[in-house]
Amino acid sequence: MKRLPIILAVTTALLAGVWFGARALRPYSFHGTIIQSPEPAPDFTLQSASGPVSPSDFRGKVTVLFFGYTFCPDVCPTTLADLAGAMRILGDEADEVQVVFVSVDPDRDTPERLAEYVGSFDPRFVGVTGNEDEVAAVAAVYGIFYEKHEGTPASGYLIDHTASAMVIDREGRLKLVLPFGIGPQDIAADLHELLK
Amino acid sequence: MRRIVVLVLLIGVVAAACGGSAGGIEVTDVWGRPSPSAATNAAFYMNITNGGDAPDQLVGASSPACSVTELHEMYMKDGGVMGMRPVQGGAVEIAPGATVEFKPGGLHVMCIGITEELKPGTTVPLTLTFEQAGDLQLEVEIRAN
Ligand SMILES: [Cu+2]
Numbered sequence: 001m002k003r004l005p006i007i008l009a010v011t012t013a014l015l016a017g018v019w020f021g022a023r024a025l026r027p028y029s030f031h032g033t034i035i036q037s038p039e040p041a042p043d044f045t046l047q048s049a050s051g052p053v054s055p056s057d058f059r060g061k062v063t064v065l066f067f068g069y070t071f072c073p074d075v076c077p078t079t080l081a082d083l084a085g086a087m088r089i090l091g092d093e094a095d096e097v098q099v100v101f102v103s104v105d106p107d108r109d110t111p112e113r114l115a116e117y118v119g120s121f122d123p124r125f126v127g128v129t130g131n132e133d134e135v136a137a138v139a140a141v142y143g144i145f146y147e148k149h150e151g152t153p154a155s156g157y158l159i160d161h162t163a164s165a166m167v168i169d170r171e172g173r174l175k176l177v178l179p180f181g182i183g184p185q186d187i188a189a190d191l192h193e194l195l196k
Numbered sequence: 197m198r199r200i201v202v203l204v205l206l207i208g209v210v211a212a213a214c215g216g217s218a219g220g221i222e223v224t225d226v227w228g229r230p231s232p233s234a235a236t237n238a239a240f241y242m243n244i245t246n247g248g249d250a251p252d253q254l255v256g257a258s259s260p261a262c263s264v265t266e267l268h269e270m271y272m273k274d275g276g277v278m279g280m281r282p283v284q285g286g287a288v289e290i291a292p293g294a295t296v297e298f299k300p301g302g303l304h305v306m307c308i309g310i311t312e313e314l315k316p317g318t319t320v321p322l323t324l325t326f327e328q329a330g331d332l333q334l335e336v337e338i339r340a341n
Pocket of ligand 1: 073074239268269280281304306
């Protein structure tokens with residue numbers, strides 16, 4: 001009878017051990033959508049204000065590609081602010097991350113304009129564009145859709161575009177898709193996992 | 197009596213700092229992001245509650261910080277494609293008892309042609325016009341990213 005408390009204590013300790021062990025072994029669950037059999041990310045070259053930029057320049061880092069345009073007041077600043085927030089959360093690790101903003105509005109977004117724009121969110125961000133055909137080719141290989149449509153006389157044309165960001169791992173494989181609006185904490189956690 | 201007057205004045209001042217109310221319509225949490233350099237447009241967000249028992253409609257907005265102001269909504273298409281357009285009929289219905297949220301990815305007051313840099317920690321005036329409640333003067337809080 002006296003042994004009962006001991007047995008209970010031992011059982012509880014064992015169960016707790018199993019539970020914590022299982023938790024530690026469980027694989028990390030990404031907030032974004034992981035690509036199960038990642039392929040090499042298609043390479044391209046577009047222009048930034050400080051010269052040509054290709055994803056392959058950042059091999060060894062984790063690269064985040066986000067397509068948008070500087071006239072966009074909602075999705076693009078929200079995502080760039082979330083990515084900048086994730087960079088702050090990552091601290092020193094953020095030096096291993098390269099965010100590239102690809103403009104789908106080559107008529108209005110010059111490389112200089114893009115540099116100013118993305119630099120306001122994080123000075124390490126890079127903004128790139130090219131001529132209409134070049135941008136269309138890059139978007140196509142990354143499965144990014146964009147389409148101009150008429151706005152009002154005040155807004156001018158607007159552009160519908162894929163709002164998710166594409167993440168390339170250190171080995172240059174297209175590995176993860178970050179949907180719109182998941183927030184800086186979740187983005188930082190996913191990028192941290194890819195940096196391991 | 198004097199104390200009540202002071203209290204009413206104080207409440208007025210506090211309300212004017214970020215939100216405001218008129219005719220059963222209450223607007224809270226009015227905010228926008230700092231304008232990135234080279235940006236021409238901005239979006240303002242808020243919560244609009246109709247505490248009255250009749251429907252009302254937000255029919256317009258204006259701000260000295262914007263050349264033109266429109267009421268916009270985002271829409272989502274297949275494959276995570278997003279876009280924006282002016283709200284249908286140019287108005288946003290605020291049903292009695294309902295709170296309509298203007299937030300990233302949803303509704304926003306579209307500020308076309310910003311006339312000044314929107315600096316974090318500052319505010320810019322915004323007037324919302326309701327069909328029933330009339331004009332509501334608000335301040336948009338520019339929140340650091
Ligand atoms: Cu808009």
